[in-house]
Amino acid sequence: xxxxxxxxxxxxxxxxxxxxxxxxxxxxxxxxxxxxxxxxxxxxxxxxxxxxxxxxxxxxxxxxxxxxxxxxxxxxxxxxxxxxxxxxxxxxxxxxxxxxxxxxxxxxxxxxxxxxxxxxxxxxxxxxxxxxxxxxxxxxxxxxxxxxxxxxxxxxxxxxxxxxxxxxxxxxxxxxxxxxxxxxxxxxxxxxxxxxxxxxxxxxxxxxxxxxxxxxxxxxxxxxxxxxxxxxxxxxxxxxxxxxxxxxxxxxxxxxxxxxxxxxxxxxxxxxxxxxxxxxxxxxxxxxxxxxxxxxxxxxxxxxxxxxxxxxxxxxxxxxxxxxxxxxxxxxxxxxxxxxxxxxxxxxxxxxxxxxxxxxxxxxxxxxxxxxxxxxxxxxxxxxxxxxxxxxxxxxxxxxxxxxxxxxxxxxxxxxxxxxxxxxxxxxxxxxxxxxxxxxxxxxxxxxxxxxxxxxxxxxxxxxxxx
Numbered sequence: 001x002x003x004x005x006x007x008x009x010x011x012x013x014x015x016x017x018x019x020x021x022x023x024x025x026x027x028x029x030x031x032x033x034x035x036x037x038x039x040x041x042x043x044x045x046x047x048x049x050x051x052x053x054x055x056x057x058x059x060x061x062x063x064x065x066x067x068x069x070x071x072x073x074x075x076x077x078x079x080x081x082x083x084x085x086x087x088x089x090x091x092x093x094x095x096x097x098x099x100x101x102x103x104x105x106x107x108x109x110x111x112x113x114x115x116x117x118x119x120x121x122x123x124x125x126x127x128x129x130x131x132x133x134x135x136x137x138x139x140x141x142x143x144x145x146x147x148x149x150x151x152x153x154x155x156x157x158x159x160x161x162x163x164x165x166x167x168x169x170x171x172x173x174x175x176x177x178x179x180x181x182x183x184x185x186x187x188x189x190x191x192x193x194x195x196x197x198x199x200x201x202x203x204x205x206x207x208x209x210x211x212x213x214x215x216x217x218x219x220x221x222x223x224x225x226x227x228x229x230x231x232x233x234x235x236x237x238x239x240x241x242x243x244x245x246x247x248x249x250x251x252x253x254x255x256x257x258x259x260x261x262x263x264x265x266x267x268x269x270x271x272x273x274x275x276x277x278x279x280x281x282x283x284x285x286x287x288x289x290x291x292x293x294x295x296x297x298x299x300x301x302x303x304x305x306x307x308x309x310x311x312x313x314x315x316x317x318x319x320x321x322x323x324x325x326x327x328x329x330x331x332x333x334x335x336x337x338x339x340x341x342x343x344x345x346x347x348x349x350x351x352x353x354x355x356x357x358x359x360x361x362x363x364x365x366x367x368x369x370x371x372x373x374x375x376x377x378x379x380x381x382x383x384x385x386x387x388x389x390x391x392x393x394x395x396x397x398x399x400x401x402x403x404x405x406x407x408x409x410x411x412x413x414x415x416x417x418x419x420x421x422x423x424x425x426x427x428x429x430x431x432x433x434x435x436x437x438x439x440x441x442x443x444x445x446x447x448x449x450x451x452x453x454x455x456x457x458x459x460x461x462x463x464x465x466x467x
């Protein structure tokens with residue numbers, strides 16, 4: 001079996017994956033800027049128009065793992081390309097949206113396409129790069145995610161300045177077309193022979209949809225009893241579903257992978273890290289505005305060092321993860337983040353721009369050091385046939401963590417402590433959990449590498465040390 005794609009095909013495949021990731025991330029975040037304009041033009045309440053964002057996120061969380069399983073059955077390349085095509089068509093339909101219900105249907109279709117592409121992207125990265133460069137590849141992908149997320153608000157603002165709001169969604173179309181054209185160079189990973197478990201896919205989507213939807217309604221709704229009932233229904237479905245998945249050889253919810261302590265610790269650590277980062281990033285604008293009187297432009301400039309530093313650090317961390325144990329890199333990254341978060345909690349009474357900016361940069365470098373090696377460990381620890389499931393796990397943990405962070409900030413704001421130092425302290429506690437999970441992977445009894453990993457490490461000095 002060839003280790004990675006040959007050159008120059010590898011570069012074309014990398015470009016296709018970069019464009020595809022960029023369009024999904026940009027379109028997921030660019031709508032935030034346009035919400036007030038959309039609410040005005042469609043004549044709906046501001047509270048209702050927020051559903052344009054939440055329905056996109058919720059659909060992604062519900063479908064990532066089922067589509068990863070489907071991709072293993074029909075072929076990763078086909079799944080990726082079909083997802084991109086659905087996303088492109090749905091984006092074009094945004095031009096015809098004259099009502100909020102129609103726009104919500106289109107956004108759901110966009111999320112379906114995005115889930116199809118994202119669910120297999122990490123597995124395609126694994127097949128695109130040689131094993132010794134997998135960490136580098138995931139580091140580059142982390143840069144694309146971070147830079148796209150940082151650029152989305154700017155792109156949205158620029159488009160709104162010169163064009164109607166439907167063009168905000170259309171800003172992702174060039175990336176989609178480029179990804180579709182270049183996608184012919186993606187690796188042809190053989191499809192699996194097992195039958196796709198439709199019932200498991202439905203139960204997986206229902207579990208995430210009910211639990212996360214119920215938690216969201218608990219914060220934003222006015223009926224705690226109904227919200228609790230929705231969450232409990234999701235928990236019940238999840239309990240039945242997980243018991244069922246344990247009896248299947250290639251489950252959609254990768255319980256087989258999570259039974260390995262090294263992957264379980266990596267998933268828990270990633271979840272804690274994403275909740276921590278989202279908690280700080282969403283609460284900081286409220287704190288800077290309400291407590292320190294910053295303008296909107298000043299808030300954006302103060303937060304910008306986080307993604308900018310992340311863009312610089314992530315590829316370096318990915319490159320190092322091909323040579324240094326991910327547990328050590330993750331522990332160092334979270335130690336840096338904890339220090340930065342505590343410093344952010346203890347801002348001076350009248351902070352200037354640089355008082356906040358260097359703390360944000362330090363925090364971004366910490367998370368940038370943790371996340372790529374962590375993802376590399378999850379994907380690299382799985383068997384080749386389960387790479388799509390491992391990639392789906394990485395994406396699902398990220399989305400669930402970010403959604404949980406957003407819900408946590410909403411709860412803290414509702415309690416009256418969301419615009420002070422409390423979110424930074426909560427984030428520091430979560431970062432500590434992530435750091436401890438990372439360091440625990442250094443223990444030989446936890447790492448317990450598979451035979452193929454051990455054999456690869458003995459064969460060449462350049463082969464990555466997964467722990």
